[in-house]
Amino acid sequence: MAHPVSYEGTAENFDQLVMEPKGELVVVDFWGDGCPNCEIYAAAEPMLLKELDGAPMRVVKVNAYQYEELARRFGLFGIPTFLLFRDGKLLGKMSQYYGKEYWLGVVRDHLPKA
Numbered sequence: 073m074a075h076p077v078s079y080e081g082t083a084e085n086f087d088q089l090v091m092e093p094k095g096e097l098v099v100v101d102f103w104g105d106g107c108p109n110c111e112i113y114a115a116a117e118p119m120l121l122k123e124l125d126g127a128p129m130r131v132v133k134v135n136a137y138q139y140e141e142l143a144r145r146f147g148l149f150g151i152p153t154f155l156l157f158r159d160g161k162l163l164g165k166m167s168q169y170y171g172k173e174y175w176l177g178v179v180r181d182h183l184p185k186a
Contacts, residue, residue, distance in 0.1 A: 097129035
């Protein structure tokens, strides 16, 4: 299996990309233009996904400014915010990007157990 893929989430495809997949972790990255921590994560994302090679997961990136209704739907107050879903259920949330090890640790803790 290739490493996880990043998708662009919109109001139209959010439920299909996030709520409908079964058996895989979905990390939703709410980001925005001009957000320094969002830019740091975006630069690190390819390396982070490579570290998770073969993991049953995907990342869905949602521009919180463009899709404010999605940010409000989940009560977000700041960006970046990462929501973790599996089987349509919210499992956890990370506010801000605190670096590689923290992000990977939280994501690995929520991956489906083999």
